[in-house]
Amino acid sequence: MSxxxxxxxxxxxxxxxxxxxxxxxxxxxxxxxxxxxxxITTLFPLSLDPSLSxxxxxxxxxxxxxxxxxxxxxxxxxxxxxGQDGTLEQLAxxxxxxxxxxxxxxxxxxxxxxxPLVLVAPLAASALGAPNAAMPGILAGVLLGTxxxxxxxxxxxxxxxxxxxxxxxxxxxxxxxAVPVLIFxxxxxxxxxxxxxxxxxxxxxxAFAVFAATLAPWALxxxxxxxxE
Amino acid sequence: xxxxxxxxxxxxRGEAHVLQGVTLSVSxxxxxxxxxxxxxxxxxxxxxxxxxVPLEAGHVSWRGTDIRVDPEAFHGELAYxxxxxxxxxxxxxxxxxxxxxxxxxxIGRHEIATALExxxxxxxxxxxxxxxxxxxxRRVALARVLLTGAALWLLDEPGSNLDAAGHALLAExxxxxxxxxxxxxxxxxxxxxLPAGAQRSVTLQALTGQGxxxxxxxP
Numbered sequence: 001m002s003x004x005x006x007x008x009x010x011x012x013x014x015x016x017x018x019x020x021x022x023x024x025x026x027x028x029x030x031x032x033x034x035x036x037x038x039x040i041t042t043l044f045p046l047s048l049d050p051s052l053s054x055x056x057x058x059x060x061x062x063x064x065x066x067x068x069x070x071x072x073x074x075x076x077x078x079x080x081x082x083g084q085d086g087t088l089e090q091l092a093x094x095x096x097x098x099x100x101x102x103x104x105x106x107x108x109x110x111x112x113x114x115x116p117l118v119l120v121a122p123l124a125a126s127a128l129g130a131p132n133a134a135m136p137g138i139l140a141g142v143l144l145g146t147x148x149x150x151x152x153x154x155x156x157x158x159x160x161x162x163x164x165x166x167x168x169x170x171x172x173x174x175x176x177x178a179v180p181v182l183i184f185x186x187x188x189x190x191x192x193x194x195x196x197x198x199x200x201x202x203x204x205x206x207a208f209a210v211f212a213a214t215l216a217p218w219a220l221x222x223x224x225x226x227x228x229e
Numbered sequence: 230x231x232x233x234x235x236x237x238x239x240x241x242r243g244e245a246h247v248l249q250g251v252t253l254s255v256s257x258x259x260x261x262x263x264x265x266x267x268x269x270x271x272x273x274x275x276x277x278x279x280x281x282v283p284l285e286a287g288h289v290s291w292r293g294t295d296i297r298v299d300p301e302a303f304h305g306e307l308a309y310x311x312x313x314x315x316x317x318x319x320x321x322x323x324x325x326x327x328x329x330x331x332x333x334x335x336i337g338r339h340e341i342a343t344a345l346e347x348x349x350x351x352x353x354x355x356x357x358x359x360x361x362x363x364x365x366x367r368r369v370a371l372a373r374v375l376l377t378g379a380a381l382w383l384l385d386e387p388g389s390n391l392d393a394a395g396h397a398l399l400a401e402x403x404x405x406x407x408x409x410x411x412x413x414x415x416x417x418x419x420x421x422x423l424p425a426g427a428q429r430s431v432t433l434q435a436l437t438g439q440g441x442x443x444x445x446x447x448p
Contacts, residue, residue, distance in 0.1 A: 005305060005333070005334060006331070006332065006333060006334055006335060011331075011332040011333075014328055014331050014332050015328070015332060017328070018317075018320070018324075018328040021320065021324070022317060022319055022320065025319040025320075026319065081317075084313075085313055085314070085315065085316065085317060085318065086311055086312070086313025086314060086315035086316075087315050087316070087317060087329075089281060089309075089311060089313075089315065090309070090315040090329060091332075092281065093279060093280075093281070093304045093307060093309050094304065094329075094332045094333055095301045095302070095304040095305035095307075095333055096301070096332060097301070228281060229276075229281065229282050229283070
């Protein structure tokens with residue numbers, strides 16, 4: 001039997017294909033966080049005095065608070081269904097490295113809920129009065145920030161897997177860890193809008209994303225193992 | 230040597246000492262039925278044997294090696310069917326099996342169709358699992374166990390929601406698996422209906438009203 005054993009990459013690709021197919025079948029659930037982000041960022045200009053300077057001042061805060069809350073909302077999709085229908089424990093028993101499989105799930109999750117935020121961020125930013133020259137900095141910031149948020153959030157989602165009303169506890173667990181992302185992300189956006197170089201906060205964001213990508217898989221596997229115990 | 234052995238398993242669940250020194254072993258070609266009252270720890274025992282629940286004391290060995298040494302090698306030879314079927318409601322039966330089994334070994338469409346037919350649900354192939362009845366879902370889950378091609382089956386109440394024909398099918402599948410040199414540990418209240426001599430059984434017995442130890446039932 002071991003001769004026919006399948007390699008980790010094929011297994012992870014199969015798992016990713018499964019999650020993409022499931023997301024397509026529940027497109028409404030998948031797109032909800034994106035809609036939430038767009039609503040938050042467009043309500044700000046509507047509810048404020050529409051002067052360009054004021055909008056530009058609040059743009060970083062609106063963008064990043066929106067991105068943070070939207071990624072928190074999306075975390076509910078990551079493990080909950082798999083935990084409830086028993087597929088998560090089957091994943092733990094499928095003879096593949098568990099941490100790797102969970103990382104693959106998180107990557108797919110980012111592609112479905114983080115990447116769309118990156119793609120609409122320029123739109124939301126221009127609605128908040130950001131000049132075109134600021135877009136590369138904003139894009140890079142949101143890209144790195146959503147990667148870090150997905151990874152940190154996944155650990156929190158794993159830890160709160162068995163709790164019935166896990167939403168509020170998940171927010172309590174994840175938000176403190178996500179604060180550095182919020183600070184450096186908003187700073188990078190503010191510098192970009194002001195026409196300055198956002199390199200310093202972007203480097204810190206990148207370091208944070210790499211740090212999360214390095215440690216999250218192991219924390220994730222440990223947390224989910226406790227969750228399915 | 231082809232056997233799973235549990236030695237002196239102790240496990241606590243909060244305040245309750247659920248498993249109190251459970252010792253059992255199953256050798257190739259054998260089916261062990263685990264019985265016991267509700268709450269006596271059958272599910273916990275099976276999950277501990279899988280390695281899903283960490284043990285307080287004792288160890289489980291597979292072919293002479295502790296399962297914690299190389300869990301992936303052990304899981305490669307293990308098929309576990311829990312209370313939950315482990316099927317996605319939004320995927321069809323064939324898709325479910327394609328993904329679940331495909332992550333362990335290469336599998337073709339034809340093989341999936343054959344297994345579903347063997348489990349009596351050939352028509353379920355293209356139907357989302359969400360729209361199947363509870364008994365049909367259990368049969369699809371049994372098809373997954375079958376397709377895994379694992380030597381060791383750990384089945385937790387495999388007959389739940391199954392009709393009379395389903396129970397007969399279950400007995401047939403387990404007998405065929407044991408006949409081919411496989412091992413099965415089945416936690417269930419109902420008689421499995423295996424031919425005499427094909428099966429042993431242990432009862433998880435309450436020791437203190439909270440915990441259990443295994444006692445072999447000799448015919």
